[in-house]
Amino acid sequence: MAQKIDLSPHLVAAQGIVARSQKRIEPTGDGVSVGSSRDFPGVAVDADTEAECLAILTDARVTAVALTMHRGQQPPTPLIDADVATEQVNVRVSAREKSLLTEAAERRRTTQSEVIRNALRTHLRLTSGS
Numbered sequence: 001m002a003q004k005i006d007l008s009p010h011l012v013a014a015q016g017i018v019a020r021s022q023k024r025i026e027p028t029g030d031g032v033s034v035g036s037s038r039d040f041p042g043v044a045v046d047a048d049t050e051a052e053c054l055a056i057l058t059d060a061r062v063t064a065v066a067l068t069m070h071r072g073q074q075p076p077t078p079l080i081d082a083d084v085a086t087e088q089v090n091v092r093v094s095a096r097e098k099s100l101l102t103e104a105a106e107r108r109r110t111t112q113s114e115v116i117r118n119a120l121r122t123h124l125r126l127t128s129g130s
Contacts (some may be wrong), residue, residue: 005067005070007067007070010065010066010069011062011066013066013069013075014062017065017078018058018062018065020078021061021076021079022037022079022080023035023037023057023061024036024037024038025050025053025054025057032047032048033046033047033048034053035047035056036057037061039078040065041110042109043060043064045057045060073107073108076108101115
């Protein structure tokens with residue numbers, strides 16, 4: 001039997017993150033609407049109406065963020081809150097480092113670039129003033 005997880009301690013924070021995130025609801029033309037979010041690339045839903053699709057998408061995103069927080073991981077930063085990346089840096093990594101980076105991005109359901117940017121932000125905050 002599956003273990004029930006209590007996400008209630010994280011729901012308010014998760015709802016705040018989701019409220020600031022981008023969403024997209026698109027009718028498919030055959031009476032179904034599909035919902036997705038660039039902020040949460042692993043979350044996609046469909047429903048019979050746009051309103052139902054929005055409600056299901058919101059619940060799915062809140063659950064995904066709350067579960068991420070429950071696991072002690074950093075939830076995704078809504079793109080609206082993130083610094084706009086306009087510069088590019090090329091970094092050489094070993095095959096093992098690239099594999100670890102790919103795994104980290106997949107676990108977080110984000111891009112490799114975002115994993116690197118988050119690591120950089122964390123490092124700069126920890127070492128600011130040095």
